[in-house]
Amino acid sequence: GKLGRYPPWPGKIVNPPKDLKKPRGKKCFFVKFFGTEDHAWIKVEQLKPYHPHKEEMIKINKGKRFQQAVDAVEEFLRKTKGKDQASSHNSTEEKNRRNSSEERGKQSGGEEKRKATLSEGKVKKGTGEGKKRVSSVSSERGSKSPLKRAQDQSPRKRGRPPKDEKDLTIPESSTVKRVMTGTVAGFKWPPSVSEPVKDSDPHFHHFLLSQTEKPAVCYQAITKKLKVCEEETGSTSIQAADSTAVNGSITPTDKKIGFLGLGLMGSGIVSNLLKMGHTVTVWNRTAEKCDLFIQEGARLGRTPAEVVSTCDITFACVSDPKAAKDLVLGPSGVLQGIRPGKCYVDMSTVDADTVTELAQVIVSRGGRFLEAPVSGNQQLSNDGMLVILAAGDRGLYEDCSSCFQAMGKTSFFLGEVGNAAKMMLIVNMVQGSFMATIAEGLTLAQVTGQSQQTLLDILNQGQLASIFLDQKCQNILQGNFKPDFYLKYIQKDLRLAIALGDSVNHPTPMAAAANEVYKRAKALDQSDNDMSAVYRAYIH
Numbered sequence: 001g002k003l004g005r006y007p008p009w010p011g012k013i014v015n016p017p018k019d020l021k022k023p024r025g026k027k028c029f030f031v032k033f034f035g036t037e038d039h040a041w042i043k044v045e046q047l048k049p050y051h052p053h054k055e056e057m058i059k060i061n062k063g064k065r066f067q068q069a070v071d072a073v074e075e076f077l078r079k080t081k082g083k084d085q086a087s088s089h090n091s092t093e094e095k096n097r098r099n100s101s102e103e104r105g106k107q108s109g110g111e112e113k114r115k116a117t118l119s120e121g122k123v124k125k126g127t128g129e130g131k132k133r134v135s136s137v138s139s140e141r142g143s144k145s146p147l148k149r150a151q152d153q154s155p156r157k158r159g160r161p162p163k164d165e166k167d168l169t170i171p172e173s174s175t176v177k178r179v180m181t182g183t184v185a186g187f188k189w190p191p192s193v194s195e196p197v198k199d200s201d202p203h204f205h206h207f208l209l210s211q212t213e214k215p216a217v218c219y220q221a222i223t224k225k226l227k228v229c230e231e232e233t234g235s236t237s238i239q240a241a242d243s244t245a246v247n248g249s250i251t252p253t254d255k256k257i258g259f260l261g262l263g264l265m266g267s268g269i270v271s272n273l274l275k276m277g278h279t280v281t282v283w284n285r286t287a288e289k290c291d292l293f294i295q296e297g298a299r300l301g302r303t304p305a306e307v308v309s310t311c312d313i314t315f316a317c318v319s320d321p322k323a324a325k326d327l328v329l330g331p332s333g334v335l336q337g338i339r340p341g342k343c344y345v346d347m348s349t350v351d352a353d354t355v356t357e358l359a360q361v362i363v364s365r366g367g368r369f370l371e372a373p374v375s376g377n378q379q380l381s382n383d384g385m386l387v388i389l390a391a392g393d394r395g396l397y398e399d400c401s402s403c404f405q406a407m408g409k410t411s412f413f414l415g416e417v418g419n420a421a422k423m424m425l426i427v428n429m430v431q432g433s434f435m436a437t438i439a440e441g442l443t444l445a446q447v448t449g450q451s452q453q454t455l456l457d458i459l460n461q462g463q464l465a466s467i468f469l470d471q472k473c474q475n476i477l478q479g480n481f482k483p484d485f486y487l488k489y490i491q492k493d494l495r496l497a498i499a500l501g502d503s504v505n506h507p508t509p510m511a512a513a514a515n516e517v518y519k520r521a522k523a524l525d526q527s528d529n530d531m532s533a534v535y536r537a538y539i540h
Contacts, residue, residue, distance in 0.1 A: 008057050009066070010034045010050060010073045011042075034076070035069030252277040253402045258311035260304050260327060260334070262289040264483065265347070265374060266317040268381030269407045274298060276406035283307050304328075308337030308344065313400065317347040317374075320492050321354040328358050340366030343396050347388075349373045349428065349489070351496045352418035359392060359417040370396045371417055373424040374408065377484040385409045389427075391420035422500060429497035429511045432490040435472060435531050436514040442476055443538035452477055472532040481529035488527035491518035 016022070016030035020041075028043040050073065058070065259270050262284040273280050274296050282290050283301040290300055301307035304327055308314045314334065318324055324346060328334040334344060344362050346355060350373075359369040370393050376386040388404050388411035390397050397413050404411045414420050445455045456473040459465065475481060494515040501508035520537040521527075 008048070008053075008061070010057075010069050011039075012076070014039070016041075033069070034072040035065060250276045250402050250405050252279075252406070253313075253399065255312035255399065256281065256310065257403060258283070258301065258307035258314035260284070260301075260307060260314065260316040261318040261348075262293070263317065263319065264378040264486065265376070265381045265386075267293075268378060268384075269315070269317065269347075269374075269386070270298065271296065271382065272384040272406045273403060276402070278403065278406065281307050281311055303332035304334045305332045305337035308334050308342055309339070313343040313345060313396070313403070315345045315347055315372075315403070319348070319489065321350040321496075324348045324350050324354060324358065328361065335361055335365065338362055338365040338367040341368070342366075343368045343370070343393075343399065345370045345372050345396070345400060347372050347374055349424050349493055349496075350421055351425070351499065352421040355421045356418050368393045368396045369417065370400065371420045372397075372400070372404075372411075373420055375424065375427050376408075379484055381407070388412070389414060389420040389423050391415055392417040425493055425497040425500055428490060428493035429508070431468070432494045432518065432531065433510050433514040434468075435490070436517045436534055438469065438472055439476065439517075439532070439535040439538055442473065442535065475530060475532040476535045481526070481533040483528060483530045485531050486527070487518060487521055487529050487531045487533050490531040491515065491522060494518060 011031040011033040013029040014032045020030070022028065023041050028041045029047070030039065031042045031047075032039045054070075058066075257273060257278050257280045259266065259273070259280055260283050262270060262282060266284075267289070270280060270282055270293050274293065279299075280293070280297075281299040281301045282293050283304055283306075284290050287300075290298070294300055301310070304314075304316075314337075316324070316327055316334070318327055326333070328344075338344065344358075344367055346358060346369075355371045359371070362369040370390055372388050372390040374381075374386040374388050380386055384407055386408040388408045390400075390404075390411055391414040394413065397411075414423060442452050442455060445452050452473075456470070456477070459473075460470060471484075494511050498508050498511050498515060501511070517537045518531075518534055521534045524536055526533040526536055
């Protein structure tokens with residue numbers, strides 16, 4: 001869960017695309033990483049010469065992808081050496097001609113061609129989303145699916161101090177141009193955790209560097225650019241890669257933010273909103289939970305209605321459909337504070353009917369509504385690494401940009417109200433069913449005389465390997481069921497997902513079976529434990 005380091009990775013300095021401006025601040029070069037489609041601006045002090053550090057890096061990185069990258073470097077250097085040897089036979093006249101203005105014009109044209117190629121090829125293919133950590137989807141460099149490009153920010157990275165400073169400090173002169181077009185290969189060192197990220201050129205595009213042996217170790221900071229995807233159904237799904245950066249590169253909105261509900265998820269969200277400089281007013285049903293956030297700089301709201309009336313955008317994150325309705329429609333509820341222009345964002349995981357009803361009453365009073373349930377757990381909430389699924393008012397989604405960047409690594413805009421609720425239930429249905437299967441496997445191993453630890457080791461070496469699998473198995477093996485995602489809430493989500501299937505006459509037998517096991521666990525008083533406590537339903 002804590003921010004880690006990237007392993008160093010071999011790359012070469014290349015010409016950036018025309019539309020990429022160099023970030024302000026320290027000297028940096030545009031680097032293409034071998035063995036991948038990734039590329040990014042890297043500061044001089046993060047670059048180390050390839051040959052002196054080659055053996056050291058090979059010892060650190062044992063992965064297949066890394067070895068392929070090293071092989072690519074060696075092949076590149078062999079080709080370069082061959083070209084150099086061939087060129088050494090050129091006559092003095094040819095050398096003089098190369099230095100002539102005509103030849104410089106050709107080189108310039110070649111640079112432009114290379115730039116155009118990179119712009120057309122890499123910018124379209126190598127765009128990335130991310131933030132503090134490398135995606136759990138991509139356990140090794142280059143294995144990510146095509147992702148969204150982002151604009152307006154870039155991370156300020158910092159690495160170990162270079163050993164050969166004199167070799168890396170390159171003056172901004174014709175030398176730089178020569179190096180940029182030359183065949184410089186080296187390692188990019190990882191940023192440290194401690195240094196804050198500063199704003200950079202607003203027109204700078206940053207691309208994800210997905211380079212790690214272990215899943216979900218570290219994200220680069222990028223910002224958001226919407227991408228419209230035409231689906232087979234003809235409907236439009238707009239996806240956004242939103243993210244925050246270490247210690248704050250976000251420019252917080254000047255809008256006043258309200259937040260209702262300080263549970264496992266809400267607490268982490270509010271903490272990150274405050275850290276990133278947002279003005280936040282909080283309310284919780286049990287007021288003592290607000291105290292910590294008041295100390296961190298939040299304001300206290302006495303009722304949901306008061307929070308909504310004094311804030312521009314009010315978020316809510318509560319437990320279930322009943323709580324979501326009571327919060328809006330109950331005494332001193334959200335609806336009483338709604339007037340034209342007020343914005344309400346419901347982050348609760350509820351069914352589509354509930355969220356549609358709430359949207360209607362909010363809009364009927366002149367308010368703007370967005371549903372934005374989140375995929376994640378307490379740890380991811382604390383780390384600002386949630387995945388946000390939004391639907392409803394597109395303009396409000398845009399207005400929430402800095403908030404979503406503070407609390408999440410990625411946000412998706414899914415169209416009309418109800419779509420996010422449905423998608424969220426499907427995601428949690430898959431997760432809940434998988435958790436029950438994990439528990440079933442571990443208990444079957446135990447009763448058949450097999451080592452549960454060995455089962456976990458085997459699974460971690462296979463295609464099912466994931467942070468979720470490892471963490472939940474560790475919970476079970478250690479008997480630690482401190483809630484990261486309440487068991488009672490995953491059961492609620494399974495119940496709602498099954499109802500969603502019923503509404504369209506679609507079978508959900510796996511979810512139904514898992515739901516029965518969670519109900520058994522609830523009967524065994526496991527509701528307020530982590531979802532991994534479903535294990536206990538199998539050992540009674």
